[in-house]
Amino acid sequence: MKHLERNIYKLTWPIFIEMLFFMLMGSVDTLMLSKYSDLSVASVGNANTVLNVFGVLFNVIAAGIAIVVSQYLGANREKEAKVVVKSGVYTNFAVGIVIFFILQLFGKLIFQAIKTDVDIIDWSLSYLKTIAWSLLFVSISSSFSSAFRSYGKPKVVMSVMILANLLNVLLNYIFIFGNFGAPRLGVYGAALGTLISRIFIFVMLLINMMRLLQINMFKFHYDSKSVLTILKVGLPSALENFMYSFSQIFILSFINKMGTDAVTSRSYVMLLLTYVYVFTISFSNANSIIVGYYIGEKKPEEAYKQSFKTLKITLIFITIMLVVMNILADPILRLLTENEAIIQLSKTVLLTGILLEIARVLNWIFLQSLRGTGDTVFPLKVAVVSMYGVSVLFSYILGLKLNLGLVGVFIALSLDEFIRGLAMLLRWKSKKWVTKSLVK
Numbered sequence: 001m002k003h004l005e006r007n008i009y010k011l012t013w014p015i016f017i018e019m020l021f022f023m024l025m026g027s028v029d030t031l032m033l034s035k036y037s038d039l040s041v042a043s044v045g046n047a048n049t050v051l052n053v054f055g056v057l058f059n060v061i062a063a064g065i066a067i068v069v070s071q072y073l074g075a076n077r078e079k080e081a082k083v084v085v086k087s088g089v090y091t092n093f094a095v096g097i098v099i100f101f102i103l104q105l106f107g108k109l110i111f112q113a114i115k116t117d118v119d120i121i122d123w124s125l126s127y128l129k130t131i132a133w134s135l136l137f138v139s140i141s142s143s144f145s146s147a148f149r150s151y152g153k154p155k156v157v158m159s160v161m162i163l164a165n166l167l168n169v170l171l172n173y174i175f176i177f178g179n180f181g182a183p184r185l186g187v188y189g190a191a192l193g194t195l196i197s198r199i200f201i202f203v204m205l206l207i208n209m210m211r212l213l214q215i216n217m218f219k220f221h222y223d224s225k226s227v228l229t230i231l232k233v234g235l236p237s238a239l240e241n242f243m244y245s246f247s248q249i250f251i252l253s254f255i256n257k258m259g260t261d262a263v264t265s266r267s268y269v270m271l272l273l274t275y276v277y278v279f280t281i282s283f284s285n286a287n288s289i290i291v292g293y294y295i296g297e298k299k300p301e302e303a304y305k306q307s308f309k310t311l312k313i314t315l316i317f318i319t320i321m322l323v324v325m326n327i328l329a330d331p332i333l334r335l336l337t338e339n340e341a342i343i344q345l346s347k348t349v350l351l352t353g354i355l356l357e358i359a360r361v362l363n364w365i366f367l368q369s370l371r372g373t374g375d376t377v378f379p380l381k382v383a384v385v386s387m388y389g390v391s392v393l394f395s396y397i398l399g400l401k402l403n404l405g406l407v408g409v410f411i412a413l414s415l416d417e418f419i420r421g422l423a424m425l426l427r428w429k430s431k432k433w434v435t436k437s438l439v440k
Contacts, residue, residue, distance in 0.1 A: 011286040016278060017158040019281055021164070025165055025168050025198075028172060031336070032172045034336045036176060036177070037186075045263060046124045046256075046263070047124045047125075049252050050110055050249070053246055053249060055135065055245075056244075056245050057238060057242060058096070060235050061088045061092040061230055061234055062092065066146040066150050067288070067292055067372055069150035070150045071437065072084065083221065083223050084226045085143070087222050089143040093136070093139050096137075100132050100135055103135075114252055115256045116256065120260075127187050127188070131191050150292070153212060160201055176189040236377050237379075240376075243383060243384050244383065247388060254400055255409060264337070264342050268342070269410075273353050273356070276322060276325065283313065283365070287365065288369060291373060295372065295374070304428070311366075314365060315361055318357055325350065329346070345406060352410040355410075355418075356413050360417045362418070362421030366425050374437055382420055387420075391412055394408075394411070397412075398411055
């Protein structure tokens, strides 16, 4: 564990690269479709919001695997850790099958419920139904990824993600624009490229799982007790993520009422902020692994101090990123669109994004720290109250009733993150999480 503490950057940067390229896979679709049409960008933005609602359900198991395996490895109980991984993978795949059928059968009803513009609903549905197939593979890959991180081997996933993104760019170039004799498929082509790339990720991670971690996934071994332990910590965490994504559905329905320009601007701003957000997620995930090891070793004081160190480091990185991004906002946005109204609105909203991302650092560092200890119920309670009592409510009030539009929505999102972050900080300082260890 001392190795991980001394080399927090070595644990963080592969996770950063992995998550950056995972997010980039979706962003590449947006970037390349921006050269196809602004309406195609809006359609993919709507589809990805719906996909995120269901995709976070994979975190029920993936988050549980990361935390439970870290604590077992910290306690030098590798045999139990491997059982947790296998049982978690099988369970997550079952979740993927259920989500696949829900999206295939009810996709159009979902888009109609969130007031998707008639001009983009067919494109959104085409993208959604194609990407839904990839979730069968993502369900397993996300579990593999959690296992590699907990074993201190995030570079494996990082390398695979880099190769998969290069493949995705190539396939998008072929299928979206109809190059090398392929048909010009537009939005469907972007979805097809992403699907093939995610299958590639699954195959490569499966090979490395058996080769490096010596876990044979074809030798069936399912332990219900391990799954219950995973669910104990993973279910509240994933439910929190699900409630967040579901709240974004409400908020997106408000934004849809503001017009296509607002929907498109949101897609571009969220695209840019993704590359700031990934720093926060990477540091917080690396920190949670360290915390998990410390908890397994029965060293809560070291875990306590580590999280404050990580907070300082992350705030420095995020502040630098936000300043640079806002300085370069105009030329970056002009690479994405020629619509002057969208450019000006996006620049204004991006300034508000400074508040959002700094507040998100406070929230995520201590949220993931609490999860690493097994303390997951308290964050869930706070999140549900704040997301719907602050984020959704004030998005409606500020965005629609007070006519602040998209800027009002982002102010509401920032306030939500700050309130939750303050609550997580106070919980961490209380040290009530010391008794929540999953490994006895």
